[in-house]
Amino acid sequence: MAENGSSFLTSFVKMYGTLPLHGITAIPGKISGALMLTDAIEDAVPLIHGPVGCAFQRKVNPFKPHSPFHTTPCTNLNDTDVVYGGEEKLEQGIRETYERYHPNLIMVITTCPSDLIGDDVEAVTREVSSEVGCDVVYSTGDFVGRSKPVGYQDAFYAITDQMLCNGTGNGDPERNEGSVNIVTFPIHGAGIKVAEMASVLGDMEIGVNKVCFDHTRVEDLYELPKADLNITDYPMEWAKLMDERSDVGCYEILGWGRYSEEKDPELLSPYGISGSSRVFMEIAEMMGKDGEAEEVIERRRRDAEERLSKARKDLKGVKIAAIGGLHGVGLNLFKDAGVDVSVLICRTQIMESRLTEEAIKEIVDMNLNLAEICGFDPEALVNPTIEEEIKAIKRSETDLVIAPSTSAHLYNREGVRTFDPTSFVIHHQRVGFECPIELCQMLKGALRTPERRTPLLSMLKHDSQMHGLTPHWAKLSRAFNLLRADTIGDRVDVDADIDRAERGPDK
Amino acid sequence: MSLIYDPPQDCKLVGAVRAIHGVSDSITIIHARPGCHCGMLLLKALGSNQNDVRVISSGFRAQDTVYGAEGRLSAAIQHSQEYFEPGLIAALNCSAPVIMGDDIDGVASVMEEGIPAALMTLATGGYEGPAWVGYEEALVKFTDYMIPVERPSANKVNLIGIKTDDVNAAGDLTEIRRILKDHGIEINTVLADASFDEIKSAPDASLNVVLGGDGLECAKVMRERFGIPYITTPYPFGVKKTTEFIEKVTNGLGREIEIELIDREVELVREGVERVCMFLQGLYDMPVAVIGESGRAFDLAEFLSDELGLNVKVLAISGKNYLTPDRLEDGNGHFGNVLIEPDRFEMNDLIKRAGVSAIFGSTFEKHLSSELKAPLIRVSYPVIDEVRITDSPYAGFRGTLHLCETIINAVITQNIEEIEE
Known part of the structure; x- marks a missing residue:
């Protein structure tokens, strides 16, 4: 990246950043959100339980229009299936998806037709998952109410509910004591954006268990419940579920919930020297490291402020x-x-x-x-x-x-x-x-x-x-x-x- | 054969929108959950007519699956009229409301008296068929609004099968108009690239010209209803197909082709070919794959093979039309391995094994082309990563040279890392 922070990627992304979507003229459907999450997991493959259009049209990625979803197999539901049901197709589809792509996770994404005809996706998924050599999870868009973006939230919730913390012991792994997960929206360069945070937390003796999504694989997801805390940008339903089931706390960088109680606008401003200091201190308090944190934040802050005073001179x-x-x-x-x-x-x-x-x-x-x-x-x-x-x-x-x-x-x-x-x-x-x-x-x-x-x-x-x-x-x-x-x-x-x-x- | 299907084609909705959106004063209402509307809007907005996107949502929401969304649709019709004052409002009933049983015809019927625009409805449930069927059905629907003419104008033809969001569609149309005009033939209505009034006056033509087979059903219905004969022609890629196109149109009108005009055009092509002859010699016998819709891909593949001397190893037809079975018969060996509406995984596998050096396809072949380090020449729908704002055609005589130019440039401008051994 150049000194002014520009790179080809930033210019490329910007070319598409002017599209007035996301609540302005349109809202991406749940399939796109679920595909975004699946795409962010390197060894996962989606299986769209629906007709061709739900697979073809959704290749256009509304979150990253420059980067279509290349692999979108579907069960190719037709009018006969709408009458008689598509469960058999789904069953066979899951098997074929495994045989064809050899993934470690198949994310079954339901569509309007399969939702409305009442296919028992849960039963099919449960039954077939024991026959294939990978995890199979299904997302319907119904798990997370109105939490946005629904598809993304729902698919992540489904992974947590059906795979990571499903009551079969997965959710109670050996803990990585004193560590956190940093999980950001999988759009642009999570690894780069959280590197400094990870470094500051390290100085506070808080380990980083996992950063998502940064070349994340299924085995990384299984490691998530080992941490003591999930740090997310926004309120995430999966994180609350993991808290409930596996006692992994959750911290939201944008404090929407607290704002509604305290009406303190700074809670919605986590950036800059003071905002970041507050966020780091709050994380440290949750991790029982406030003593260490004070010194680290002060030192880091002083160092940054020294350079900042030069940078802001002009x-x-x-x-x-x-x-x-x-x-x-x-x-x-x-x-x-x-x-x-x-x-x-x-x-x-x-x-x-x-x-x-x-x-x-x-x-x-x-x-x-x-x-x-x-x-x-x-x-x-x-x-x-x-x-x-x-x-x-x-x-x-x-x-x-x-x-x-x-x-x-x-x-x-x-x-x-x-x-x-x-x-x-x-x-x-x-x-x-x-x-x-x-x-x-x-x-x-x-x-x-x-x-x-x-x-x-x-x-x-x-x-x-x-x-x-x-x-x-x-x-x-x-x-x-x-x-x-x-x-x-x-x-x-x-x-x-x-x-x-x-x-x-x-x- | 696999059950799972990574499709190279879209559903009925998209085909219908592609036809309806060609009516320049139409508004299309997508009566569906938000994803279908967002997908359609994106396909349009990422193309080359960004300020001419006329697709709106009926605002259908999850809770409507219980009580129905007919009220929402009527509000959408009302607002479409108020905001856009269109000539045609088309309501497309997608999967969820079709299964729920929303009566969109009933809504249209109740509202038509108070709405100045014509109201058109179409069932476009995703499971009801592929895109090409939606395109055909939408064009047939247009015939309901056409006004019969007692004595249609001589030397006027309708062009059927144009899709305004195809690569270079505007340039191709300009070129086709020019070539026909040189032969004293006027285009009456283009289906579909016309105002709604022009659609209505489509019967004022002596001949329907069906390009590449797209819209054949509409031509048949027009023959039945209005007595207009039709011919099918190739999509005019290259000198041979363009000449064949003009021959068929002139013969269809009971006239002779003007050889001198053709010779003059061919001479211009020859001059262009001469300017890049060494690169064209270099391209000769290059192994390539062609992926595209039936209406264009067969003719493109034949041009590439027969006129440029490329070795078409794989021809994948992403979307059929009613002429596809016939086209398969007359390839004369120019098409290599032909796949019809293949599964993308299997298609990619075959193309990878075929060892091609260039791919003629859509944006969705970008990943494959990167994997193969083979240039992607964007000729097929959808192209959402390249724009065209000038009128350079791919069709016709002028298009022949433009295609040559594009292909040569795609090969010789490859980045160093893409050609490293």
């Missing part, structure tokens, strides 16, 4: 227009970088059909509170037009706008430089003390970019509210969100949503 006085929300570059990181957030832009349009007004207000307030805690006093803009934004940006003499490449050209043509948060969030934002230093380098790089006054993208019309979308895609987005939510009135408030995530399966 950023003093630089004004940033940041984007609020639940995702994106954490405001803590801007504080560490020594820049001033002069404008805070909150966009709520996508959320409006799914969240109540109170919930949206809470998200906006949470961002403003966090800005205040970080010592910023920005001009807050809620759902501004681009003209309003540009005015505020110019009025405040803002130097840099945090804008994804979908809308960067709108600022650039006005002579305002931009910084792409998407690549940073995907490839760099993580718990650790090095991340703010990387951010400083990248911000400085962005400030050095030439003025781009005539981008071709400016020739296009854009939606007045959703700047990153053309008017046509904005219509698709509005139609999608309206049709998905409004007709059944399933708006939620933030607390209820968080509660549900915490509570787990909505059986």
Whole structure:
């Protein structure tokens, strides 16, 4: 990777990062999520219990469109099977999948037809698994309620439930005392993103039992219950199950559950020097290593801050227009970088059909509170037009706008430089003390970019509210969100949503 | 033969969407769980018409499997009308609502009075058939909206079998139009690359030209309903097939082919061939595999073998059409081992054993091509990792040179690590 943190992979991923999917115009189905997990396990193979389309169309990977799922065998259900059932096909299909691919795990993924006709997938799987030389697990999407992404959560839950902690002794292996598992969403380079965390934990005398997903194999999964703690990005149903059955605790880096109780916005900001210190200390407390941790965190922090003070030298006085929300570059990181957030832009349009007004207000307030805690006093803009934004940006003499490449050209043509948060969030934002230093380098790089006054993208019309979308895609987005939510009135408030995530399966 | 099937083809839904999306003022409602909608949207958005994706979801959710989702579908129809003001709204009933028994025809019938757009419905349960059947059925459905003409225009033809999301479809169509225009023949309606009004006026033509066999059923129905005769032609890849295409169309209209025009075109091809003759000599006898749909792959394979001199070791037909059995008969040895809708695992195995140096296929052959360190020339659906925004065709006389250019470049631009022994 180059000094500025770029590599071909980051550029390649970015090419597809502009697709407005994931809740904007579409939601990937459960098969895609289950395939993503299966694909992340090197010696696992999926078996889709359904017709050809469920196997062919799902080759397009909505989580990584640049990387299709190459192996997607299916049981090829047809109309006769829909009438008479597909259990025999499934039985034979599992045997053939084993004979053909020789995997260590077959993940049976059910589909709409097999779900609706009532095939007893559990019984078939149980029966055949003793005949093949590998584990066989099935995922229906029904194990985890509304925990998102459903397919991914469900498949991981299925592995834990049916394989790792299934009550046959697997879930009670010899413990790797004093160790943790670090398990991240298997999208881009888990190994790289958790390396520093593993190193800091090592200094605290906390061992890392397993990092997932980083060339993970089935034998690695079997090792998961040996650890004392699972560290995950978000609430994970499988981790709660492993806690229940095998006494492996779980720690979520993004403290959604605790936020709903304490209303402390810093709980949703685990990055930067202070956020990372808090996370490391909380992990250490759970592992009974708080004594060791204090010294390690202090030392690591001091070392990072020394380098950070040099890295942020040229950023003093630089004004940033940041984007609020639940995702994106954490405001803590801007504080560490020594820049001033002069404008805070909150966009709520996508959320409006799914969240109540109170919930949206809470998200906006949470961002403003966090800005205040970080010592910023920005001009807050809620759902501004681009003209309003540009005015505020110019009025405040803002130097840099945090804008994804979908809308960067709108600022650039006005002579305002931009910084792409998407690549940073995907490839760099993580718990650790090095991340703010990387951010400083990248911000400085962005400030050095030439003025781009005539981008071709400016020739296009854009939606007045959703700047990153053309008017046509904005219509698709509005139609999608309206049709998905409004007709059944399933708006939620933030607390209820968080509660549900915490509570787990909505059986 | 294995029961498990890693398919090279999609389900009925995708075939139907490919036909309907060719109607430029249509909206397709995917009445299904979110995965089908997301998959369709991705296939469209990753192509070369990113600002012309007209596929929406009915918002079907898990809880609807208990009480039905007809209400959602009617809301989707209503909103499609309000947001997009289309000429045609097509509601496609996918696996879950088909099994549940959602009455989408009933919904359409109740709503049609209040909706200015035409409402079309189609059962597209994933288990009901492959993509090509969905394509055929959707084209046949279009005939319901066509307006009979007493005296159809002479020298006007309809082209049937175009899929706008095929590689270079726009360029191919431009080239075909040009060639026909040079012969004084006008294209009336392209099925399906037309506005809904143009679809309606399809009967104002003297001949239906079925390209590569795709849409044959529609041509038969149009003959029955509107008395329009049809011919089947090859997909015009290469000089030979293009000439055959023009011959068949002109003869179908009761006219003669204009030899001088053809000679002029062939001369231009010759000049192009001359410019890269040494590389073309180098390509001669290169072992290759071709994977693609019946409507194009047979003709492409024949062009590669007969005109470029490549050695087609494997021809895998990823999706059939009604002419596939006939095409198998007339290969004259140009097709090598032919597989029809094979299992991908078995197909890959055969291609690996065949020792090919290049693969003509879709994005889904990328992994295989990497394994074999053989260049992948993207000629078949779906291509979601290459875009085309210029009108360079693969079809016709001009397309012949473009194909030559693409193939030569694919071979000689391979990265060093891909050619290391």
